[in-house]
Each structure stands twice: as C-alpha cells, then as structure tokens.
Amino acid sequence: MLSFATHDTRRLPVRIIEVSPRDGLQHEAVFVPTARKIDLINALSHTGVAEIEAGSFVSPTAIPQLADSDEVFLAIERIPGVTYSALVPNERGLERARAAAVRKIAMFTAASNSFTRHNIKATVHESLVRFKAVIQGAKRDGMLVRGYLSTAVWCPYEGRMAPLLVLDVMLRLLDLGVDEVSLGETVGRASPADIRALLDTVMTRIDPLRLSLHVHDTYGMAIANVLTAWGDYGITAFDCSAGGLGGCPYAPGASGNVATEDVVFALKASGASVPVDEALIVDCAHQFSTLVGHAPHSRLSQIPPARIRQPALKV
Amino acid sequence: MLSFATHDTRRLPVRIIEVSPRDGLQHEAVFVPTARKIDLINALSHTGVAEIEAGSFVSPTAIPQLADSDEVFLAIERIPGVTYSALVPNERGLERARAAAVRKIAMFTAASNSFTRHNIKATVHESLVRFKAVIQGAKRDGMLVRGYLSTAVWCPYEGRMAPLLVLDVMLRLLDLGVDEVSLGETVGRASPADIRALLDTVMTRIDPLRLSLHVHDTYGMAIANVLTAWGDYGITAFDCSAGGLGGCPYAPGASGNVATEDVVFALKASGASVPVDEALIVDCAHQFSTLVGHAPHSRLSQIPPARIRQPALKV
Numbered sequence: 001m002l003s004f005a006t007h008d009t010r011r012l013p014v015r016i017i018e019v020s021p022r023d024g025l026q027h028e029a030v031f032v033p034t035a036r037k038i039d040l041i042n043a044l045s046h047t048g049v050a051e052i053e054a055g056s057f058v059s060p061t062a063i064p065q066l067a068d069s070d071e072v073f074l075a076i077e078r079i080p081g082v083t084y085s086a087l088v089p090n091e092r093g094l095e096r097a098r099a100a101a102v103r104k105i106a107m108f109t110a111a112s113n114s115f116t117r118h119n120i121k122a123t124v125h126e127s128l129v130r131f132k133a134v135i136q137g138a139k140r141d142g143m144l145v146r147g148y149l150s151t152a153v154w155c156p157y158e159g160r161m162a163p164l165l166v167l168d169v170m171l172r173l174l175d176l177g178v179d180e181v182s183l184g185e186t187v188g189r190a191s192p193a194d195i196r197a198l199l200d201t202v203m204t205r206i207d208p209l210r211l212s213l214h215v216h217d218t219y220g221m222a223i224a225n226v227l228t229a230w231g232d233y234g235i236t237a238f239d240c241s242a243g244g245l246g247g248c249p250y251a252p253g254a255s256g257n258v259a260t261e262d263v264v265f266a267l268k269a270s271g272a273s274v275p276v277d278e279a280l281i282v283d284c285a286h287q288f289s290t291l292v293g294h295a296p297h298s299r300l301s302q303i304p305p306a307r308i309r310q311p312a313l314k315v
Numbered sequence: 316m317l318s319f320a321t322h323d324t325r326r327l328p329v330r331i332i333e334v335s336p337r338d339g340l341q342h343e344a345v346f347v348p349t350a351r352k353i354d355l356i357n358a359l360s361h362t363g364v365a366e367i368e369a370g371s372f373v374s375p376t377a378i379p380q381l382a383d384s385d386e387v388f389l390a391i392e393r394i395p396g397v398t399y400s401a402l403v404p405n406e407r408g409l410e411r412a413r414a415a416a417v418r419k420i421a422m423f424t425a426a427s428n429s430f431t432r433h434n435i436k437a438t439v440h441e442s443l444v445r446f447k448a449v450i451q452g453a454k455r456d457g458m459l460v461r462g463y464l465s466t467a468v469w470c471p472y473e474g475r476m477a478p479l480l481v482l483d484v485m486l487r488l489l490d491l492g493v494d495e496v497s498l499g500e501t502v503g504r505a506s507p508a509d510i511r512a513l514l515d516t517v518m519t520r521i522d523p524l525r526l527s528l529h530v531h532d533t534y535g536m537a538i539a540n541v542l543t544a545w546g547d548y549g550i551t552a553f554d555c556s557a558g559g560l561g562g563c564p565y566a567p568g569a570s571g572n573v574a575t576e577d578v579v580f581a582l583k584a585s586g587a588s589v590p591v592d593e594a595l596i597v598d599c600a601h602q603f604s605t606l607v608g609h610a611p612h613s614r615l616s617q618i619p620p621a622r623i624r625q626p627a628l629k630v
Contacts (some may be wrong), residue, residue, distance in 0.1 A: 033355035191584035192542055220577035220614035227507055247395065262535035269506035269536065299535035299571075 004019035009208050012185055014267055014274045015050035017212055017239045018260055020288060021072075023054040024245030026063050028292045034068040034075075035292055036200035041076045041084075043284050048259070048276035051083040053239075073100035076146075085146065089120065090130055094137050105138055107131050109173070111166045114157035115186070117148075128172055133175050144214065147173040147215070153194045163201035168200055180210045181278035182239055188218025188247075188256065189309065192228040199233045214239035215258050216247060217297070221304035222258035223266045230272055238263055239252075243285025243296030253259065259298030261285060265308070279308045318451070320534045324523050324549035324595040329589040330365035332497075332527055332554045335603060336387075337368040337402055339560030341378050343567040343607045349383040349390075351606055356391045356399075358599050359557065364575070365590035368421065368554075372408035388415035399463060405445055406433065409452050413431060420453055421497075422446050424464035426481045429472035431499070434465075443487055450492050458513055463529070465499035478516035485517055495525045497554055500540065503533025503571065507543040513547045529554035530573050531562060531614070537573035538581045545587055553578055558600025558611030574613030576600060578622070594623045 025032060041054050054076060055069025069086060075239070085104040088094050091246045097105055116124050138145050151158075152166045158203075170181050183198065190198075203211070213229045215238075216224040229235035241257035251287060264310050266277040278300060285296040295301075300308055305310040337357050340347060356369050369391060384401060394608040400419040401412050412420055422441040425431045429441050446462070453460050466473075468480045468568060485496050498513065505513075510528075520527070528544045530553075532583035541607060557570035579593040594628025600611040610616075615623055 014334065045619075096596060189584065192539075192546070195587045218586070218614060219580055220538050221542075221581050223508075223535050224542050224581065227536075227539050231507070259535075265508060265534055266536050266539065269534070270502065270508045299533060303533065 001132055003160040006260070009236050010230065010272070011237050012209075012273070014230065015212075015237040016048070016260060016264065016274065016276050017051040017053065017237060018044050018047075018049040018091065018242065018243045019053045019214075019239050019257060020241040020243070020260070020284070021166040022056050022066065023239075023257060024241040024288070025065050025292075026232065027246060028065060031065060031230040032291045034071055037068070038075045038194035039070050040284060041072065043280075043287070045077060045079040045082050045283065046282040048274075049082065050237075051085060053103075054084045054086060056087035057096040058087065058089050070096055070100045074304075077179070083144075085144075085237050085308050087192055088134060088138075089119055091133055091137060096133050096139060097143075102143070104146065105134070106148060107134060107178075108148045108150070108203060109169060110155070110186070111161045111169050112151040112155035112158045115155050117153045118157065124169060128169075128176065129310060131173070131176050137221055143180045146179065146180050146182055146212075147178035148178075148182050149173065149182055150186045152183040153190035154187035155184050156187055163198050166198060167205060168266070171205060173298055174206065180212060180237070180286040181198060181206065182212040182214045185216060185222075188216030188222065190225060192216070193225050195225045195228050196232065200231060202232060208234050209236065212239055217256045217258045218247075223262055226258065226263050227270055230267060242281050243288050243301060244298050245288050245292070246286070247263050249297060256297050259285070259296065259300070261296050261308075265300055279305055284286070319552070323368060324551050325545065325587070326586070327524075329351070329545065329587050330527075331575060331579065331589065331591050332366040332368065332423060332550040332552060333364040333557065334368045334529075334554050334572060335359070335558070335560045335575070337381065338554075338572060339556040339603070340380050340607075343380060344413075345607050346380060347606045349386055350387050352383070352387050354411035356387065356485075358595075360394040360397050362595040364397065365552075366400060366419070369399045369401060371402035372411040372415075373402065373404050384427065385415050388417055391573065396544055397446075399458075400459075400591055403449060403453075406448055406452060409449050412458075413456060417458070417619070419459040419461065420449070421461040421463060422449060422464070422486060423463045426476045426484050426503070427466040427470035427473045430466045430470050432445070438485060443484075445492050446488070446493075446601040454492060455623065460492065461495050461497055461527075462491075463497050463499055463604060464488065465501045467498040468500050468505035468513055469502035469608050471502055472475075477491045478513050481513060482517050482520065486520060487621070489521065491556060495527060496521065497527040498528045499529040500531060503531030503537065505530070505540060506536050507539050508542050510540045511547065514544065514550070518548060520559070523549050524551065526550055527552035527554055531560075532559060532571045532573045538577055538602060541573065541578050542585055543583060546585060554587045557596050558603050558616055559598070559613050560603050560607070560611070568576050571612050572612065574600070574615070576615040576623075577613050580615055594620055597623065
C-alpha cells in the first residue's frame with residue numbers, strides 16, 4: 001500500500017461530482033420533464049457539490065431522456081464555484097456543448113475492448129482516436145476535459161482487468177490532454193484490496209488531484225472502497241449520484257451508482273472535510289425518486305431526516 | 316492502528332454468527348410459524364455458518380415471536396461443527412435453555428446505562444449482577460457463554476461512547492467468565508475510524524478469537540467496518556443476519572443488521588477464508604422475506620443468482 005500523497009491531499013475538501021442528472025437519468029424509462037431537470041440541477045447546485053454532470057450531447061435518438069440537454073444547460077442557474085459538465089461523444093456533441101456554453105466536457109473510454117464495443121461501438125483505441133479531435137477543439141475553447149476510464153477493475157465481459165492495462169489507457173488519456181481521469185469500477189464487485197491494487201499501480205503516474213473514483217455499489221463494497229481511496233491514497237474526488245440513481249445497463253446485473261448522501265456521510269464520519277449537506281442531497285434523491293417512479297438506493301434516505309446531520313445529539 | 320494479531324488470525328476461517336432466527340425475527344410483526352422457523356434454521360445449517368442464534372428464552376409475552384424457542388430447539392437438525400445458541404436473560408431462561416439442550420447461551424448488556432434501562436429495565440451494573448448467577452449455572456452445565464456488549468460506539472440516547480467505558484464493561488464480562496464478547500455497533504453510524512478507536516482500546520486486553528463484531532448498516536458503513544476489523548485487526552467472527560433481517564427497535568431510526576450475504580461476499584473478495592456459500596444465504600434471505608412480508612436489505616439479494624458466486628466468469 002502506497003500512501004505517498006496522503007499527508008497532503010486528505011486535508012483538502014473532498015470534491016463530490018454529482019452525476020445523477022446525466023449518468024443517473026440516462027437509462028431511466030420515464031422521461032423527466034425539462035423543467036423538472038432544471039429544478040433538480042438548481043437544487044443540487046445548493047448542496048455543496050463541486051461539480052454536476054448536467055447533461056449529455058449524444059444523439060437524441062440514442063438517449064431520448066437527455067435530448068433536452070441543450071435547453072437544460074441554457075436554463076440552469078450557474079452558481080460560482082460549481083462546475084457544470086456534459087458528456088460529449090464526438091465533434092458534433094462538442095458543437096452542441098459549445099452552443100450551450102458548457103465549460104467542461106467528459107468523454108468515455110474503458111480498459112476493456114469488449115466493453116467499449118458494446119457501449120460505444122468502438123475499440124479502446126478507436127475511442128481514443130475520437131478523443132483526439134474533440135479534445136483539440138475543447139482546449140481551443142478553454143474547456144476542461146474529463147476522461148472516463150470504465151471497467152477499471154472488472155469488466156462484465158472479460159472479467160478481472162489487470163491494473164497495468166488500466167495504467168496504459170490512463171497514460172494515453174493524459175497524453176491526449178485530459179485534465180482529469182475518472183476511474184470507473186463499473187461492475188461494482190471490487191473490494192478495497194482491488195482498489196488498492198489499482199491505485200498502487202496508477203498513482204505512480206498521476207497527480208492524485210487529477211483522479212476521481214467512480215464506484216458502483218452493486219455488491220455492497222462501494223463505501224468501503226471510497227473510504228480506502230480517501231483514507232489510504234488521498235483521493236479527494238468521487239463521482240456519485242443522489243439516491244444512487246442510475247448504473248450501467250451494459251454491465252448485466254450491475255445497478256446503482258453509489259449514493260452521494262451515503263458517500264458524504266461516511267467520509268465526514270471518517271474525518272474528511274466534505275462541504276456538502278447530505279440532508280439536502282437526500283431531499284434531491286426523494287425528488288428524483290418521485291419523478292422516475294422507484295425508491296432511492298441509499299441508506300441515508302431511509303433514516304428520519306432529523307437523525308442524518310452530524311454530530312448525533314442526545315435525544 | 317494496532318495490528319499485533321493480524322498475522323495470526325487473518326489466515327483462520329472467518330466464523331459467521333447467523334442471528335436472523337433470533338435477533339432478526341424478534342421484532343417482526345408477522346408471526347413466523349414454528350415449522351417454518353425450523354425449516355429455515357435447518358437450511359442455514361447447511362450454508363457454512365459457524366453458529367446460529369436460533370432462539371430466545373425471554374418471556375413469551377415480551378416477545379411472542381420467539382415464544383416457541385423451546386420447541387424449535389428440540390426439533391432442529393443439529394449439524395456437527397455448527398453451534399446453536401440462544402439468548403437467555405435470567406435463571407428462568409437458563410432453565411428453559413437447559414431443558415431444550417442448548418449448549419451455548421448469550422446474555423445482553425451495553426456500554427450505556429440509558430440503553431440497558433430502555434432495553435432490559437436495568438443499569439449496566441444491574442445487568443452484570445444478573446449475568447453472574449446465570450453464568451455460574453451455565454458453566455456448571457458446561458455451556459458456553461457469549462456476552463453482548465451493545466452501544467459499543469454510539470448510543471441512541473447518550474451519543475458517542477468512550478472506548479475506555481466499553482473496555483471497562485468488557486473486562487467485567489471477562490471477569491464474570493464469558494467465553495466471548497460480541498461488540499455491538501447498535502446505532503449503525505460508526506465509521507472505520509470509530510471501529511479502529513474501539514479496537515485499539517479493547518484489543519489490548521482480549522484475545523481476538525474471543526471477540527465478535529456485530530454491526531448495523533443503518534448509515535451504510537457496515538461492510539467498511541467489517542473489512543477494517545478483519546483486515547487491520549484480525550477479527551474473525553462477525554454477527555450478521557441473512558437479508559439484513561432485524562435491527563434494534565430501541566435505537567430510533569436504526570434498522571438493519573448487516574446482511575450475511577454481503578459480509579461473506581466482501582470478506583471473500585478481500586482474500587478472507589469464509590466457508591459460507593453466500594448464494595445459499597440469499598436463498599434463505601428470500602425465504603425469510605416471504606414469511607415476514609418485506610424485501611431483504613442486501614445488495615446480493617438484488618443480483619441475478621448466477622452472478623453471485625466468485626470468481627466472475629466471462630459471459
């Protein structure tokens with residue numbers, strides 16, 4: 001276990017990247033009206049999260065749920081200090097992002113060719129070729145670029161991924177000029193030991209402040225993984241979703257981004273500085289829940305609100 | 316962080332103490348017929364768990380759900396290598412346990428006077444006085460005795476408990492002759508940092524093989540706590556409940572023993588030797604669920620059975 005960066009970064013405020021409006025909503029069957037999306041993004045803006053992935057400029061026919069991202073981006077309130085990002089698959093998407101005054105884009109690849117083939121009809125190499133032109137255009141406009149690196153521990157088609165393979169893709173992303181890399185534990189079956197093996201390998205070659213961890217709670221280890229990444233490796237950015245909304249339809253059996261409220265509570269309880277109000281996140285989770293028609297997947301959403309805020313008071 | 320025992324005990328098989336038939340069922344409103352309890356205990360006996368808390372000899376009027384424990388104990392199949400224990404509150408309960416051929420009893424206390432007063436109408440000291448006579452009788456018959464030490468990190472009435480206070484009660488239990496102590500994280504809001512503070516204190520004075528950890532998943536940190544206790548402290552016994560059945564009604568807002576299947580999966584994924592088949596536990600969880608009328612609280616119970624068993628195969 002390396003801990004070379006721990007003494008520096010664990011004192012910094014944790015950055016929560018709230019992905020519910022994009023990654024969370026994109027596979028929900030029920031269309032959420034544009035006005036409700038805007039309301040919810042505005043509500044999330046006041047919870048203390050550092051970044052909100054607010055939409056996606058993929059083909060509207062591919063993901064009808066997010067066909068209104070242009071409108072959403074032009075209507076949301078943009079709070080100073082909060083970053084509003086959008087998924088962009090290609091140059092056409094970049095054009096739309098530019099027109100919607102998006103300042104940060106996210107692109108998608110993975111460690112596994114089988115996964116990218118199923119997901120974006122391209123090999124990992126082909127996906128990186130697509131990155132190149134988009135990143136050049138984005139940088140010209142002063143946009144920030146995030147690279148998603150999915151299946152960083154397990155692939156639903158290929159099984160366990162070698163950390164050195166993940167490192168190789170991460171280095172190629174950095175060479176292409178991405179500002180940060182989000183390592184995706186897509187299948188949600190990694191243990192803290194797996195996260196250690198991954199971070200021991202990749203953190204030799206990247207500033208921890210350019211890394212985010214994106215974990216799923218499918219097998220129940222997401223919170224343990226977040227606490228390990230923060231406590232033992234000084235990772236300070238985590239992708240999560242209010243109410244655990246969303247998951248990945250390309251990973252059979254996988255469901256559930258880790259819930260923002262549970263991540264925030266666990267990090268605070270472990271001594272981290274997290275400038276997010278988890279009770280407000282729970283409010284948002286319940287609002288999402290009403291719109292999409294199923295209950296939040298989180299522990300905190302099942303607790304009486306008066307019992308959520310720390311520290312516990314005597315009753 | 317101490318790790319004096321880690322090199323020895325982590326190589327031992329983890330002992331799962333399955334509490335669903337007692338702690339899990341005792342506050343369920345729907346009465347589970349005696350024959351179904353017997354069936355489920357028999358099914359749990361073949362999952363690989365080390366111990367099953369199969370009943371309780373408290374007053375039948377206090378907990379009608381477990382009024383049939385005498386009958387249950389005399390009817391269940393007793394598999395060699397599996398221990399079948401029962402909660403015993405007093406000498407009357409001990410008589411009943413003896414008549415039912417129970418070989419291991421469990422008694423209850425806590426670190427917090429407020430909690431024992433609400434729970435068993437006694438101070439901690441008074442509860443320990445009760446232990447004395449019962450333990451003497453149990454030992455005379457060669458029974459093993461487990462002492463539950465609840466509110467070991469948080470009390471729902473008094474807030475955070477000092478580890479030294481927990482140590483004091485634990486030492487009194489050991490002086491009284493209990494064979495093992497189960498530390499209960501009753502409120503379910505402890506983080507791994509809290510578990511470390513507790514274990515750093517108490518493990519200076521007890522053989523790790525005489526300790527069990529009993530965590531609740533109320534705030535979502537139970538699995539992280541189990542992995543910390545095993546990985547960093549060599550704790551090898553964990554109380555848990557199939558499907559997360561049960562909790563503690565005396566801790567307002569608290570719900571959910573940690574689910575056996577999620578504990579087993581996470582420990583195996585972390586490299587522990589756990590001789591339990593988590594897919595069989597999920598089967599039991601679904602059977603309990605049908606009987607009590609609500610869904611299991613676990614991640615594994617939501618995953619297609621074919622995807623549960625490790626290691627993951629290619630699809």
